[in-house]
Amino acid sequence: MVEAKKSPSFIIQKICVYGALAAISLICVLPFWHMIMESLSDPLELTANKGFLWLPITDLEGAWSFDSYKIIFSFGRIWRSYLNTVIYTVSATALGLVISAMAAYVLSRRDLMFKKPLMIFFLITLFFSGGLIPTYIVVHSLGLANTMLALIIPGCCNAFFMILIKNGMDALPYEYYEAARIDGAGHWFVFTKIILPLTGPFMAVTALFGAVGHWNSWVAASLYINSRHPELYPLQLVLRDILVNSNVQGIKGPSGLPIAFYLRGIQAASVVVGSLPLLIIYPFVQKYFEKGIVLGGVKG
Template sequence: MLPKRTSKAELIFQYANLAAITLLCVSVLYPFIHVLSVSLSTPAEAVRPGIHLYPKAFTFSAYEQALQTKGIWMGYYNTIFRTVVGTILSLIIMTMGAYALSKKYLPHRGFYTMFIVITMFFSGGLIPLFLLVKGLGLYDSLWALIIPGLINTFYMLIMRNFFFGIPQELEDSAKMDGAHDFQILFRIILPLSKPILATIGLWLAVHHWNEWFQGLIYIQDQSKLVLQIYLRRLIVESSDLETKQLMDQASDQEVVAESIKSAVLMIATLPILVVYPFIQKYFVKGALVGSVKG
């Protein structure tokens, strides 16, 4: 059978889509390329107005200056701790909750599901949450950035829908062999759920890595600040003593403040960019299957 000829209207639609996607990609990539170019440029090039697509005068001075600050390394440690521990704990708890909700024989399953869904639309508010965190003794602790947000209702429902698509016969055969629920979950269900676990894990990791507001209201100890708070002070406030000293050094040495800010932005962004390619192959499959099943 001869292939169907593409009509003129379909060609116009395809070219319009291609143009729109190209513009979207350019709009997303340009800020990143601009910041990278400024961070690798000499002072004269960094302060030059206009578009920066590549560093015309190449130097690593801004990165050397930025990495000498103690705040960067403390922020990195606290952010990595929060991201790794928070992501792992959230995946464990949400996986067990989603697995239970996916079982039709769970008593009052509809009530539990509705009870959880309500939290997507109604909450106690910021002040009650702050008082709760303080009352639990979590204030000024890194656990205040992890424990209150362990469960994301939307993500857990996506995982539940993914579990709906796993054949029940696999569990029935395992139970006939004497396996209990935890063995079924960790030895059968989880190995089959790598796409959704990788997808949700990536979403959680990006959230923990980029989130700064909780650290702003729950953390007072300067040694417990996450990287995004330090980055905010550097770019927006410039109120931190170490930040002021860094800017003063940058203003009268071989780098300028714009180069320092761009370098710190790149330092804070690169870890997520490095992790994403390893998870990308699971991303689309996990998101689509978890959204349409059930």
């Protein structure tokens, strides 16, 4: 917007805008700040604390405490579930990307006879869904329940991301494809050597959205992995046990005290341990998320 600078009303407006934005930013960050401070507090002192923590509650010697982290890192299920989540996230994202990119390449060819019916088929899946229960029945009937595949295959693809990649491929000059074909290049060569390298940003956007979704997902695991198979639990399901069900079975405290005394510290430390990887990574790839929202929004 344009206006004469330096006028008093302009300065007041500026202060309001920057002030409001600073306040909103603080509100967004402070809850997590509080959790970090709790996780670094002395767990036994923490239990009775009632206020917001700007700084950790120190122990008797005035030092920060890493007891909560020591407890949570000595809990084997956390490590196992971390590994599982990495496996699920990487495999599901990669599988989804390969399937979607191949289909997107096919759908952006102009000389394909069944292009239109295929396109309609994928659009139907975008607008009509059977819902939770029928999908749940299908996955169970396929015998995927209580296997790792249940958290990798269902949900790895969606038509929205596929069409996003297709739009990216459509935006490339068609001559690239035609010239290569006239020179005798096969589809696979054109796809892997010409089209894919040029659609990098679109692939990055879909991969990032997919990966965040898989990393944070717990519903699929709670539907398809039952409690008799805790070794298949992803991180979010173990976190649910600790954070939501306050279930600390199997966690050992440092002293003879009941583990319940350490519960709040353990919960705070698991919040931090569970969220930190994404919170460290996302600022570096933030622009791809912005780009993805814009691309997705434009296409409705």
